[in-house]
Amino acid sequence: MSSTTYHAPGTVEDAVALLSADPTARPLGGGTDLIVQMRSGRLNPGAIIDLKRIEGMNGVRRAGDAFVIGAATPCTALKADAALAAAWPGVVEAANLIGSVQVRNRATMAGNLCNASPAADSVPALAAAGAICVVAGPSGLREVPAEAIPVSPGKTSLGAGEFVVEIRLPAKPAGGGDAYLRSTPRTEMDIAVVGAGVSLVLDGEGTCTSARVALGAVGPTVVLVEEAGAALVGTKLDDNALAALSQAVQAASHPIDDKRGTVSYRKAMAGVLARRAALIAASRAGAKA
Amino acid sequence: MTKIHVSTTVNGDAAEFLCEPASSLLDVLRDTLGLTGSKEGCGSGDCGACTVMLDGEMVCSCLVLAAEAEGRTVATIEGVAEGSVLHPVQQKFLEHAALQCGFCTPGFIVAAKALLDRNPNPTETEVRYWLAGNLCRCTGYDKIVRAVMAAAAELRQERTPA
Numbered sequence: 011m012s013s014t015t016y017h018a019p020g021t022v023e024d025a026v027a028l029l030s031a032d033p034t035a036r037p038l039g040g041g042t043d044l045i046v047q048m049r050s051g052r053l054n055p056g057a058i059i060d061l062k063r064i065e066g067m068n069g070v071r072r073a074g075d076a077f078v079i080g081a082a083t084p085c086t087a088l089k090a091d092a093a094l095a096a097a098w099p100g101v102v103e104a105a106n107l108i109g110s111v112q113v114r115n116r117a118t119m120a121g122n123l124c125n126a127s128p129a130a131d132s133v134p135a136l137a138a139a140g141a142i143c144v145v146a147g148p149s150g151l152r153e154v155p156a157e158a159i160p161v162s163p164g165k166t167s168l169g170a171g172e173f174v175v176e177i178r179l180p181a182k183p184a185g186g187g188d189a190y191l192r193s194t195p196r197t198e199m200d201i202a203v204v205g206a207g208v209s210l211v212l213d214g215e216g217t218c219t220s221a222r223v224a225l226g227a228v229g230p231t232v233v234l235v236e237e238a239g240a241a242l243v244g245t246k247l248d249d250n251a252l253a254a255l256s257q258a259v260q261a262a263s264h265p266i267d268d269k270r271g272t273v274s275y276r277k278a279m280a281g282v283l284a285r286r287a288a289l290i291a292a293s294r295a296g297a298k299a
Numbered sequence: 300m301t302k303i304h305v306s307t308t309v310n311g312d313a314a315e316f317l318c319e320p321a322s323s324l325l326d327v328l329r330d331t332l333g334l335t336g337s338k339e340g341c342g343s344g345d346c347g348a349c350t351v352m353l354d355g356e357m358v359c360s361c362l363v364l365a366a367e368a369e370g371r372t373v374a375t376i377e378g379v380a381e382g383s384v385l386h387p388v389q390q391k392f393l394e395h396a397a398l399q400c401g402f403c404t405p406g407f408i409v410a411a412k413a414l415l416d417r418n419p420n421p422t423e424t425e426v427r428y429w430l431a432g433n434l435c436r437c438t439g440y441d442k443i444v445r446a447v448m449a450a451a452a453e454l455r456q457e458r459t460p461a
Binding site for chain 2: 014016018040041042048050060062109110111112113116197198199
């Protein structure tokens with residue numbers, strides 16, 4: 011840590027240049043993972059590039075009915091944005107399950123995503139919601155689906171000099187609803203043993219017309235389970251459809267045994283949580299229809 | 300090693316310091332500015348003993364780089380009392396014996412005050428959730444929660460116009 015430098019660039023271009031200049035440089039958002047990893051000796055970045063002085067990086071903007079969340083926006087600020095919390099309650103709740111109030115006042119969803127923990131709470135919710143990340147790098151901007159950012163525990167698909175600038179959530183579809191649930195021994199200050207995010211759309215008759223289901227902590231990365239979403243489409247979320255959802259979720263779950271949970275517990279709970287999250291998402295979709 | 304010069308505001312007063320790029324705000328508060336009220340329990344954001352206010356939001360100062368404080372406003376436990384007059388949260392901690400070893404107490408008081416500043420009438424459940432990021436290994440939390448509830452009641456009374 012002795013050779014680290016600190017930079018607080020004012021523009022995306024300067025941040026990209028600083029990150030490109032040193033392959034060990036790391037972007038700093040809220041620091042709740044980065045600083046912990048530096049302190050433990052796991053990371054020794056040659057340069058810390060603080061993103062918070064870049065304009066537009068901290069806060070939620072509207073783009074039409076869609077939402078643009080700056081990479082350095084703390085989780086608490088998502089909850090404070092009434093329109094975002096109304097449109098994507100599952101995403102906002104997921105982000106506000108992370109850590110404590112102190113942690114959520116700093117921690118960001120972009121950081122949660124790029125830390126690439128399989129158990130990151132906001133990530134299944136973002137993947138279910140169809141969130142798109144705008145990534146800046148030496149060759150300009152590109153768009154990447156949230157679920158394509160993490161590639162394995164602690165590793166991302168971001169190239170040299172790249173960082174996530176913002177996360178975009180689409181406008182809430184008519185008849186849409188989302189939810190995220192996790193299983194933890196404590197309600198606060200804990201890490202998901204299993205997490206499940208569901209985003210779906212119901213038509214005026216209550217029939218599901220589209221659904222996305224994403225899981226956390228049952229594989230090396232977030233898992234988007236297309237079969238689970240397909241199990242709901244065309245149904246009114248009857249028992250058979252929910253059973254098919256749970257089965258698809260369990261089949262797509264390949265968790266590990268560790269101190270927080272066993273393989274069999276995680277697979278079983280993935281099915282349970284996906285089912286419950288689907289029902290909450292449906293009730294939210296119905297409430298707005 | 301190039302040190303970074305930082306100008307900030309601590310407990311209402313302008314403060315300047317030099318720090319290493321990777322120094323935490325907690326390190327600088329304690330070792331450079333001599334404000335040793337904020338404690339380092341875990342150094343990883345789990346225990347809340349280092350809780351301070353940064354631009355009006357409570358954070359773990361062990362997880363803030365000191366360099367990030369440039370131009371920001373920091374408030375620590377040292378600024379909670381007004382001179383020798385304790386804040387009601389502090390007074391109620393004493394009256395309810397809401398501490399034993401006291402190591403976690405500054406963090407709890409900063410966090411509890413932050414809650415009462417925005418919600419003067421919290422439920423016990425709201426108090427417990429708000430303080431979930433502050434660990435106490437002595438009291439079992441019950442006395443802390445009662446002290447915060449009592450402080451809230453007193454603050455409501457003070458704020459009610461006569």
